[in-house]
Amino acid sequence: MRAVVFSRYGDENVLELMERPEPTPADGELLVEVKAAGVNPVDWKHREGAVRNDRPFPLGMGWDVAGVVRSTVPGGPAVGEAVYGMLPLPYGGAYQDLCVLPASAVAPKPVSLSYAEAAAVPLAALTAWQALGTAEVTAGLRVLVHAGAGGVGHFAVQLARHLGAHVTATASAHNLEFLRRLGVDEPVDRTTADLAAGEPFDVVLDTVGGLVQQASWRLVRTGGTLVTLPESVNEAHRLPGITAHRVIVTPDGEALRRIGELIDSGAVHVEVQTVLPLQKAAEAHRISREGRVRGKLVLGL
Incomplete structure (x- = not known):
């Protein structure tokens, strides 16, 4: 072969x-x-x-x-x-x-x-599914997804919206309209937005790592959750009152069956x-x- x-x-x-x-x-x-x-x-x-x-x-x-x-x-x-x-x-x-x-x-x-x-x-959608589950995302929560137009990101924003969350997502300027089509409530230009000046989020999903994880700590409200994907939680930047997790995706056929149903229903693109x-x-x-x-x-x- x-x-x-x-x-x-x-x-x-x-x-x-x-x-x-x-x-x-x-x-x-x-x-x-x-x-x-x-x-x-x-x-x-x-x-x-x-x-x-x-x-x-x-x-x-x-x-x-x-x-x-x-x-x-x-x-x-x-x-x-x-x-x-x-x-x-x-x-x-x-x-x-x-x-x-x-x-x-x-x-x-x-x-x-x-x-x-x-x-x-599979890998990208399961990563988003498991990250949102780890953060216990439910209706009404304010969720920020970094790099919302990427592989994991574009699934995460749609699944979070399906769960009833209010979704903000960062992307390059040319991808902001794409995020709107996915149902993102507040698409923001990652190069110009000052997210720290706004209301803090209940959940922040870091799909990028490095400086993005570092900056994300100050975007989460006290009692909120930061989930990082590409690297471990950087304890040097931890802030009190914030729960932080690193999610490493695992195979899950049952979750894929449920994701497939959402895709076939038109809820996920x-x-x-x-x-x-x-x-x-x-x-x-x-x-x-x-x-x-x-x-x-x-x-x-």
Whole structure:
């Protein structure tokens, strides 16, 4: 089978498209023929060595898949069923013709989505779902999402609105209208807005890290919650009276089933900026690393 792998840590030039043996499912795992694979920032962080595992080189790439079941488990989806799901971190293996993943990590592919659109969903939408759950977002809360037009961000703003929250989201100026179309109550230009001058938020979701996390502490009201995704909570900037969590996404087929229902109902939109062929995985990584993706990038197989 074709697979994108890498045999040393480095830039996108270490990626290779090569023939590899077909994977063999372990107990509880499905074999899925991959039709499309989502691209996430954690992919290039893995390639660069910031995210590592205990497997020997060459290492597989990617965690988001949409495809067709080729072998199953008792009580699992039928052979031939269209599914989407997320492989468990930190073991990548989505940028390839066939992959294995736990039956508990997949759900039926939303009927309204193409395979490419479905592959854009799992990791980013589950991250948003689990972050909002950790923060206990409910109707009436004021929620700020940093980078609301990005992969995780564009799901987070929609899911928060679905929960009844009042949503503010930051983005570049050219993405503010996109945020309005997603239902964001207050889209703000990240380069000019002075969020600290306004009313504090009940929940702040930091999808960026670094200086954004540092600034976010002063945007949360006393008794509120800060959730950070790309890095650990920086205790040097902690303020009293604020609860802070770091969320690392985990596979969850049942949550994907519920997210799929929201997608098929029209409550959640999936934004795919570009679909590239598998052999252009390196180009996808370059685009993702530049950090200017609206929604998601996807590799088509």
